[in-house]
Amino acid sequence: MSTKEHQGPLIVAIGGGKGGVGKSVVAANLAVAMARHGARVIAVDGDLGSANLHTLFAIDRPGITLRALFEGEVKALQEVAIPTKEPRLSLIPGNVALPGSANLMHSRKLKLIRHVRKLDADAVVLDCGAGVHFNVVDLYNAADARLLVATPQLVSLQNAYGFTKAAIYRQLKYVCRGQAETDALAACMTHSETERMQQLLERVAQKEPGLASAIRQQLAHFGLTLLGNQVGDRKELNPIHALSRMVGDFLSIEVPVVGALRRSGRIHYSVTAREPFLSDTPGDIESRVLKVLARSYLELDRQAVRAKRTRPADSARPSPEQAEKKVPGPDPDLPASISIYQRAHERIEVVWPVALEVEGCRYGAQVRDVSRGGARLIWGGQVRAGSPISLHFERLPDRPCLKGRVAHVRPDGLGVEFDLNTPDEVLDALMARAAEQAAEAEVA
Ligand SMILES: Nc1ncnc2c1ncn2[C@@H]1O[C@H](COP(=O)(O)OP(=O)(O)O)[C@@H](O)[C@H]1O
Numbered sequence: 369m370s371t372k373e374h375q376g377p378l379i380v381a382i383g384g385g386k387g388g389v390g391k392s393v394v395a396a397n398l399a400v401a402m403a404r405h406g407a408r409v410i411a412v413d414g415d416l417g418s419a420n421l422h423t424l425f426a427i428d429r430p431g432i433t434l435r436a437l438f439e440g441e442v443k444a445l446q447e448v449a450i451p452t453k454e455p456r457l458s459l460i461p462g463n464v465a466l467p468g469s470a471n472l473m474h475s476r477k478l479k480l481i482r483h484v485r486k487l488d489a490d491a492v493v494l495d496c497g498a499g500v501h502f503n504v505v506d507l508y509n510a511a512d513a514r515l516l517v518a519t520p521q522l523v524s525l526q527n528a529y530g531f532t533k534a535a536i537y538r539q540l541k542y543v544c545r546g547q548a549e550t551d552a553l554a555a556c557m558t559h560s561e562t563e564r565m566q567q568l569l570e571r572v573a574q575k576e577p578g579l580a581s582a583i584r585q586q587l588a589h590f591g592l593t594l595l596g597n598q599v600g601d602r603k604e605l606n607p608i609h610a611l612s613r614m615v616g617d618f619l620s621i622e623v624p625v626v627g628a629l630r631r632s633g634r635i636h637y638s639v640t641a642r643e644p645f646l647s648d649t650p651g652d653i654e655s656r657v658l659k660v661l662a663r664s665y666l667e668l669d670r671q672a673v674r675a676k677r678t679r680p681a682d683s684a685r686p687s688p689e690q691a692e693k694k695v696p697g698p699d700p701d702l703p704a705s706i707s708i709y710q711r712a713h714e715r716i717e718v719v720w721p722v723a724l725e726v727e728g729c730r731y732g733a734q735v736r737d738v739s740r741g742g743a744r745l746i747w748g749g750q751v752r753a754g755s756p757i758s759l760h761f762e763r764l765p766d767r768p769c770l771k772g773r774v775a776h777v778r779p780d781g782l783g784v785e786f787d788l789n790t791p792d793e794v795l796d797a798l799m800a801r802a803a804e805q806a807a808e809a810e811v812a
């Protein structure tokens with residue numbers, strides 16, 4: 369048995385909170401992309417409420433479903449896997465037309481998670497259902513990596529946020545070690561919708577510093593990425609980025625936007641035709657996004673990912689039932705209206721040369737978009753996330769200089785956050801200039 373097999377499959381969960389955003393389409397095509405990359409893949413329909421992953425693979429009525437595992441008809445989940453037309457890819461269909469199957473019993477859910485981890489495959493793509501029910505969230509949290517799918521529509525963004533919040537808060541309960549920590553966490557939870565994770569952590573740190581740092585570790589390694597779907601044009605990417613920033617600000621987890629799939633007749637038609645849309649056609653951006661994603665997942669060191677998410681010496685951890693009882697769930701409401709959030713950080717595309725100052729040296733860079741919160745730069749140099757920087761806008765009137773820090777580093781450049789105490793007048797002038805330039809560009 370190879371080391372990889374011994375570790376169990378890499379599990380990637382697809383979630384998003386709302387039905388109809390494209391979780392299943394993404395799950396099916398990501399699984400195909402992984403299989404075409406050479407991996408042995410099993411797609412699992414974990415949407416226990418409305419299982420339909422099989423239809424995307426042109427399977428009308430699966431002869432066997434997850435139900436067989438729950439009813440004890442099979443010993444191992446592996447026996448439920450049926451082949452698809454795609455080499456190396458099999459499918460574990462969900463319960464079809466079984467009323468109430470979304471309300472999976474706790475013991476059945478744990479059994480499902482246990483069995484998924486033992487599947488004989490390189491990777492498992494787990495299509496999670498909609499909603500914030502513990503069953504959905506626990507399946508999602510059991511994975512090694514999570515892909516959040518959201519469309520630019522407000523309801524989808526709200527649900528994606530609510531779903532992420534539910535998943536994170538649920539995870540915190542399992543971090544607690546012993547009754548004292550569980551009680552401390554429960555006591556620190558408020559139901560204020562504007563509560564930031566940071567505030568909760570500060571209160572926890574006063575009572576149980578060990579717990580606070582264990583939670584920080586969980587947050588840092590939650591392994592969540594965001595994929596926009598049904599995006600109409602470049603402008604519609606803004607709400608997706610707004611969601612990413614909002615999750616970062618309120619829930620203290622980094623959720624990079626890994627890409628976006630456009631709203632396309634071809635994808636829509638692929639569902640009707642019951643075939644994956646993934647192709648090798650040059651210029652097929654949607655397929656390329658999923659292929660890059662598939663490759664990056666397959667390259668993940670799952671052992672390292674799991675080690676980072678495990679709190680050492682967890683023998684005194686409360687049972688799941690204990691944890692469930694003691695700690696209240698999060699307030700499902702949004703901390704701020706995402707539309708306000710989006711407006712507050714509206715990005716304007718620009719092409720501005722700028723001098724980037726890092727560790728006392730100045731480099732030439734180009735600003736590609738700017739908001740009141742920060743900017744995106746194209747720069748070929750190397751810098752670490754979190755490093756303090758200054759941006760000298762020498763070609764703009766007044767030649768403003770803004771200080772901030774590197775928020776994230778991407779292969780093609782950086783995201784920069786401006787200092788919170790940047791004077792409003794400076795930001796006003798900067799945004800006014802950007803808006804002017806955008807208007808000029810539109811006229812041209
Ligand atoms: N990028 C896209 N372009 C066009 N239509 C899409 C796209 N993604 C999804 N759809 C449509 O949305 C429907 C719902 O997708 P599905 O994956 O079943 O959603 P979910 O699993 O989140 O409920 C699909 O039947 C398909 O017609």
Ligand SMILES: [Mg+2]
Nearest residue numbers: 391392415420
């Ligand atoms: Mg679905």
